[in-house]
Amino acid sequence: MITVKQLTRTLSAQRSTQLARLVPGGVNSPFRSFHEVGGHTIFFSKAQGSRLFDIDGNTYLDYLGAWGPAILGHSHPAIVAACQDALAHGPVFGAPHELELELATRMVEYIESLEQVRFVNSGTEAVMSAVRLARGATGRSKLVILEGCYHGHSDSVLASSRHQSSLGIPQPSADQSFLIEFNNAHALAECFQSWGDEIAAVLMEPVAGSMCVIPPEAGYLQEVRRLCTKYGALLIFDEVLTGCRIRLGGAQELYGVKPDLSCFGKALGGGMPIGAYGGPEAIMRNLFPVGRVYQAGTFSGNPVTMAGGIEILRLLSEPGIFTELERKSARFFAGLWQAIEQTKVPVRLQRAGSMFSIVFSGQPVKNFSDSLAVDTKAYARFFHYLLDRGIYMPPTAVDAACLSAAHTNEEIDFTIDICRQAFEDVRI
Ligand SMILES: Cc1ncc(COP(=O)(O)O)c(C=O)c1O
Structure with missing residues (x-):
């Protein structure tokens, strides 16, 4: 059973400010910064399987996947x-x-x-x-x-x-x-x-x-x-x-x-x-x-x-790995889709295999101009709602999120549940 705990990130906030004095924007790659979603970046100390661990002692379910590499989860x-x-x-x-x-x-x-x-x-x-x-x-x-x-x-x-x-x-x-x-x-x-x-x-x-x-x-x-x-x-x-x-x-x-x-x-x-x-x-x-x-x-x-x-x-190359990833991705998306339909939020889902986007837009995104219509402010609220409940999504509204083979059904179902609450609570 996954429970939601109150997360504080005092140490991360301090380190984030310190690093920004020495490294432009406090990041060695701009994707990592929270400039689109607001707030301090989080400093991590460990990544294992589907989880990220921060320096304040918090644990996150990770859907960033290090921007793609962690297909089998972290630190296999x-x-x-x-x-x-x-x-x-x-x-x-x-x-x-x-x-x-x-x-x-x-x-x-x-x-x-x-x-x-x-x-x-x-x-x-x-x-x-x-x-x-x-x-x-x-x-x-x-x-x-x-x-x-x-x-x-x-x-x-x-x-x-x-x-x-x-x-x-x-x-x-x-x-x-x-x-x-x-x-x-x-x-x-x-x-x-x-x-x-x-x-x-x-x-x-x-x-x-x-x-x-x-x-x-x-x-x-x-x-x-x-x-x-x-x-x-x-x-x-x-x-x-x-x-x-x-x-x-x-x-x-x-x-x-x-x-x-x-x-x-x-x-x-x-x-x-x-x-x-x-x-x-x-x-x-x-x-x-x-x-x-x-x-x-x-x-x-x-x-x-x-x-x-x-x-x-x-x-x-072991048999069944991509079938299993596809099964997990399909489970995740079916649950998310149900949450969207129940809450009637203007959110769409787009995915290819285990890479996906939760798109805050009334229309499907088929090209760059469509992507400019994505509601980045709504995404920022969604991002922080999830973050405060221990789920780490990409800190930008349009970059791909990634599911890994290390995510369990229980973690996927928990994420769907939190997303449903976010759709209801965040006034998206
Ligand atoms: C499609 C694509 N090409 C190239 C790159 C650049 O790769 P790297 O960040 O390893 O330089 C990225 C990184 O996000 C990417 O997504």
């Missing part, structure tokens, strides 16, 4: 053991080792579109490198990006996200990108008609995750694939969030569309900082030292991260 014992073992042998060699071979072998085995892969340290690095590779391989410079998709914070791709107003991006870099609406194949076709022979690649999240979870409409990914092939542009799927989460082989496995290049990160590391990008050998051989597209990294493919990746792929 087998992953921790594998990483500890690798660490004991040396955290970085600056030279090849067998764990890289094993993880690359597994990835190529599980993800059909990959013949070769390069490991890097984050999703940002993976996408940035894949875009350079696409430009180098095609000899073209223009990039199509889809409004509202987030691909990390490198110059060429930030314009697609809701952080497009960032200063510091040189105009010539921004001028190389076309921004097209997500789920709008017609707009993409028009762009190709005008610029077809200059477009190096279409970069997209196959399921959008940063403007609410938005699955692709039926036939959309197939049409994007067809247009890219027709105009000789590469299709890059950013599967940093969806890879190893929607299916072991990512969204490309679920929707049956084969990109030319794919980017991974988050869940692939089992909690360790990872990024990876890959595709057919014919494209990947453009990378230095075989070809002339340069990309490098001191910590890329380090043994501890590779050990985390191998272990998570081993665990995720």
Whole structure:
């Protein structure tokens, strides 16, 4: 039986103020800040399974999932053991080792579109490198990006996200990108008609995750694939969030569309900082030292991260894991949906596998402009209502929340119950 306790967070509030004096905004990644929902950030001391533990002694049921990585919950014992073992042998060699071979072998085995892969340290690095590779391989410079998709914070791709107003991006870099609406194949076709022979690649999240979870409409990914092939542009799927989460082989496995290049990160590391990008050998051989597209990294493919990746792929490849995750997600959503219908709040649910959004909007979110209509103030009230009862959701109204295999039925039912109360009490 899960009970609701009164939570105080005095120490977190102090630490939050202290850190903000030393680190801008008190966060090393702006997503983490509470600027959208208000209040102090929480300082955590431990993450285990479906739970987060803060420095004031409070426990939270976690639906942030560390922004994606924690698909099996936090600190899975087998992953921790594998990483500890690798660490004991040396955290970085600056030279090849067998764990890289094993993880690359597994990835190529599980993800059909990959013949070769390069490991890097984050999703940002993976996408940035894949875009350079696409430009180098095609000899073209223009990039199509889809409004509202987030691909990390490198110059060429930030314009697609809701952080497009960032200063510091040189105009010539921004001028190389076309921004097209997500789920709008017609707009993409028009762009190709005008610029077809200059477009190096279409970069997209196959399921959008940063403007609410938005699955692709039926036939959309197939049409994007067809247009890219027709105009000789590469299709890059950013599967940093969806890879190893929607299916072991990512969204490309679920929707049956084969990109030319794919980017991974988050869940692939089992909690360790990872990024990876890959595709057919014919494209990947453009990378230095075989070809002339340069990309490098001191910590890329380090043994501890590779050990985390191998272990998570081993665990995720066990039969039934994605069926079980789907069952839990369906249970969660059926309960939430019932709560919404009972309380008659203008809230929608959008999900793809175990990534989901509780959307405070009267209309479905299908693209970036729809996401601007989300009631962020109502979400902030909902967020704090849950937080005060020991449930941690993303501190932004539109970023994907994540369920993990570690969540129990009891925890899911408890969450549904608290959400129902929130819908009633918060005057959403
Ligand atoms: C789809 C997608 N691509 C790229 C990134 C960037 O990854 P990282 O934060 O590891 O640099 C993210 C992170 O949220 C993401 O969701």
